[in-house]
Every structure is written in C-alpha cells, then in structure tokens.
Amino acid sequence: xxxxxxxxxxxxxxxxxxxxxxxxxxxxxxxxxxxxxxxxxxxxxxxxxxxxxxxxxxxxxxxxxxxxxxxxxxxxxxxxxxxxxxxxxxxxxxxxxxxxxxxxxxxxxxxxxxxxxxxxxxxxxxxxxxxxxxxxxxxxxxxxxxxxxxxxxxxxxxxxxxxxxxxxxxxxxxxxxxxxxxxxxxxxxxxxxxxxxxxxxxxxxxxxxxxxxxxxxxxxxxxxxxxxxxxxxxxxxxxxxxxxxxxxxxxxxxxxxxxxxxxxxxxxxxxxxxxxxxxxxxxxxxxxxxxxxxxxxxxxxxxxxxxxxxxxxxxxxxxxxxxxxxxxxxxxxxxxxxxxxxxxxxxxxxxxxxxxxxxxxxxxxxxxxxxxxxxxxxxxxxxxxxxxxxxxxxxxxxxxxxxxxxxxxxxxxxxxxxxxxxxxxxxxxxxxxxxxxxxxxxxxxxxxxxxxxxxxxxxxxxxxxxxxxxxxxxxxxxxxxxxxxxxxxxxxxxxxxxxxxxxxxxxxxxxxxxxxxxxxxxxxxxxx
Numbered sequence: 312x313x314x315x316x317x318x319x320x321x322x323x324x325x326x327x328x329x330x331x332x333x334x335x336x337x338x339x340x341x342x343x344x345x346x347x348x349x350x351x352x353x354x355x356x357x358x359x360x361x362x363x364x365x366x367x368x369x370x371x372x373x374x375x376x377x378x379x380x381x382x383x384x385x386x387x388x389x390x391x392x393x394x395x396x397x398x399x400x401x402x403x404x405x406x407x408x409x410x411x412x413x414x415x416x417x418x419x420x421x422x423x424x425x426x427x428x429x430x431x432x433x434x435x436x437x438x439x440x441x442x443x444x445x446x447x448x449x450x451x452x453x454x455x456x457x458x459x460x461x462x463x464x465x466x467x468x469x470x471x472x473x474x475x476x477x478x479x480x481x482x483x484x485x486x487x488x489x490x491x492x493x494x495x496x497x498x499x500x501x502x503x504x505x506x507x508x509x510x511x512x513x514x515x516x517x518x519x520x521x522x523x524x525x526x527x528x529x530x531x532x533x534x535x536x537x538x539x540x541x542x543x544x545x546x547x548x549x550x551x552x553x554x555x556x557x558x559x560x561x562x563x564x565x566x567x568x569x570x571x572x573x574x575x576x577x578x579x580x581x582x583x584x585x586x587x588x589x590x591x592x593x594x595x596x597x598x599x600x601x602x603x604x605x606x607x608x609x610x611x612x613x614x615x616x617x618x619x620x621x622x623x624x625x626x627x628x629x630x631x632x633x634x635x636x637x638x639x640x641x642x643x644x645x646x647x648x649x650x651x652x653x654x655x656x657x658x659x660x661x662x663x664x665x666x667x668x669x670x671x672x673x674x675x676x677x678x679x680x681x682x683x684x685x686x687x688x689x690x691x692x693x694x695x696x697x698x699x700x701x702x703x704x705x706x707x708x709x710x711x712x713x714x715x716x717x718x719x720x721x722x723x724x725x726x727x728x729x730x731x732x733x734x735x736x737x738x739x740x741x742x743x744x745x746x747x748x749x750x751x752x753x754x755x756x757x758x759x760x761x762x763x764x765x766x767x768x769x770x771x772x773x774x775x776x777x778x779x780x781x782x783x784x785x786x787x788x789x790x791x792x793x794x795x796x797x798x799x800x801x802x803x804x805x806x807x808x809x810x811x812x813x814x815x816x817x818x819x820x821x822x823x824x825x826x827x828x829x830x831x832x833x834x835x836x837x838x839x
Contacts, residue, residue: 460498462484462826463485463501490807497755503766509810511799513769516794517561518548518794523543523572539562541572554786576620581620585612587611622634631665657701659676667685671690673691695712697710700739710734714732737778740801755768771797776791776792817837
C-alpha cells in the first residue's frame, strides 16, 4: 500500500515534473518567441526610428526645398516684376525710337524732297544752259552753213569771171564749213562749185550720131573697164581702159542700123546691140567684129534683158518672150503671160528676178523658170513708165514720160519732181538715185533726204538718153543727143580732194575779210 502510494507519489511527482518540464519548455519557447518578437520589435522600432529619422530628414529637406522654392518663387516674381518693368521701359524706349524714326524719316523725306527739288532745279538749270549753248551752237552752225552756201555761190561767180584760183579756194572753204557743221554735202551750189573747180575732164567724143544707149561690162571697177555705146547712126563703139584714159574702138559703123539698145550678158562674154526695127547684132568677146544679125521682133522693143548667159527676154504685147541666142532664134518661148501689155523690164541679178511694168502703171516680178505667178509690188499713178531700176534694198524706181519719178519701198510710194520732160534712164548707187531726161539734165536724188530734192550734176547740150553707174568708183556715165559720153564724179568728198590738189595758196587776211567773213576766225586751207 505504501509502495503503491510511493509509486503514486512518484507518478504524481513525475507528472508534475513533466508538467513543470512542459511548462518550462513552454515558457522557454514562449520566452524565445517573446525574445524573438522583442528582437523583431526592436528591429521594427529601429527601422521605424530610422524611417522616422529619414522622414524627419526628408521632411526637413522638403521643408528646405519648399523654402527654397518659395524663395525661388519670390525671386521669380521679383524678376518677373523687374522684367515687366524692363519690358515697359523697353516698350517705352521702342515707342520713343519709333517716334524718333518717324521724325527722322520725315526729316529724311523733307531732305530728299529738298534734294530732289534742288536736283530738279539743277537739271533745269543745266538743261537751260545746255539748251542755250545748243541754241548758240546751232545758231553758229546755221550761220556757218549759210556762209558755206554763200561761199559756194561766190566760187561759181569767180569761176565764171575767170578767177580760177579764188574760185577754188572759195569752193574748198565752202566744203569745209559745210562738212564740219554737218550740212548737206549734196547741196546744188556746193556740188556745182566743187565740180567746176575740180576741172574734171569728163567728156568723151567719138560718135557721129546721137548716142542712144550705153552698157557697162559686169564687175566693172574690179577689172579693166569696158564700156559700149551705140548711136542712131549705126555705130557700136567699145571704150576700154582706165576711166581717165578710156580709148574708143569702133566695132561697127553701119548707117543703115538705128541702134537704140545695147547690153552685155551676165558673164560679159556676149554683147547685143538692138535697132529700132527689132533687129539684134551680136558680138562675142573679145568683141573685134560683129557676129551676125538676128530678128528678135518686127516691132520696136522698148526694153529687153538677159535672164542668163544666153537667153534674152523682151515684151511682145502682154507676153514676155525668151530668145535663146545659142539657137539663133530657132528656140523661142513664152516666158510669162500677163493680163496687160508690158512696156518696161529689167533683170535683177542679185535676186534673180525679172521685174516688169505694164501699161496700167503696175510693177511685178517673178523668177524665170519657176512656173509661179508674178508678185505684184505697186501701182503708180502715172501709167506711162519709160524706165525701171531696182537696188539692193528692193526699192523700185520708175521714170515716166511726164518727167516724174516714183520710188516704191516698204514705206510706200514717193514722188520725185524735178525733170521737165521724159525720164529715159535710171541708176542706183546705194542711197543715191541718178536719172537722165530729155530736158538734157542728169540729176542726183539723195533718198536719205526727207525733202527728196534733186541736184543737177551734169548737163548735156541736147537730149539725154542713157545713164549707167561704174561700180566701186562713185562715177556716173551719161549719154545723149550731143554725141558725148559724160563721166561725172558723184562723191563731193572726191571732188573736194581734186580741188584741194589745185589750191596752191591760202587766203590772205584781206581776202578772208572780203570774201569769207571777218567775224569768223581765219582758217588755213592747208589744215584738215
């Protein structure tokens, strides 16, 4: 019993011990957990404290930043205020600058206007001065030109009275006054004074009959001159050599022929003389004797022309007939058929066109062999056209039975009045037109002059029949019923040079005062 009690006590003790052990263990675990929890809490507290410290630091930083921001804000607002104030000042300055600029612009405009007004006044003054000087110069120029005209007339008078020396000096002085003052060098009296004092030998005599026509070999002036003249007495004379020393050679002297026309072929190798009866006499280079006669027509041929080296063309009623000299008339053809009778014609070698005038006063042209209709150029108010001429500018000149000359170009028709009777021949030399008439005169028309007046450059002793220009020489040859060939220089400057060669001395002071003008400064004739 006692043992059972002991065991029971031991068991209870053991249970207590186990209970205590359990409790101890339990408490140990709890303690450990408490410790752990305390440690963890400590860590959390430390972390919290750290975070709190950091938060405080951050808060302080934030507060500091906020203070800085506030300060920056205050600074910015201050700067903004200052900027606004500066902007206001700048705008005020700008307004003031604009006002100053406007004031300056107005002042500048006034200055410019004043300058413009001054410049205008200066220009007006200069123009008035120049006008006055020009008027004075022009008055002086006109006075000297009038002096030139007066000297020309005095030269002619002195020449007619036999005072050749004084006449030459006066003519040369007239030329110089006119040229220096840009006057018209083709004044009639000046030209006559120069021509008379030049004493140019200009008459060739060899014919017994009236000289009806002349022909100059093509390219004369480049080669030795060949000139042929024909007369109503059946004479055909060849003139060869230099213009100053032309010598006659009689190719034919047959009184039964009444020659009215003569012409060279374009190559100068064939010469044709045509009689009033329409018969042609041929000559071949070197033109020593006649090569035979050909019947071109049964009627008088008012005109004819070579269109190539061998074919002659002449009018027959309203047709143009082509006559081939190589076949001696066996090959005759109609070159062109017109609506009216054809009177005058000529062939322009440069354009290779045949020009013709009909009885209505109309002028046409066409290219032979082209089978095209003729081109109409113009119609003159006077129908009776007696001769034609065409120059390199395609100006068409027509002489008439009334003595009037018409010139057609792109600007219209000009009427030249000067001849008193029928115009028988026309020739161009650049802008100069030369004409010869039954009124015995050879006239020069300067087509550059608006007045279109003519000057008489030559006079025949009887009717004038024919005229021709020697290329490159400024010389014209005319022929007429006085049986003379007259060669005339048509360049006043060349005539002046001839006169200058004849002048052997200067004016004396007394002569200058008496014949020139004492108010004009003395000028030596030896100076240019």
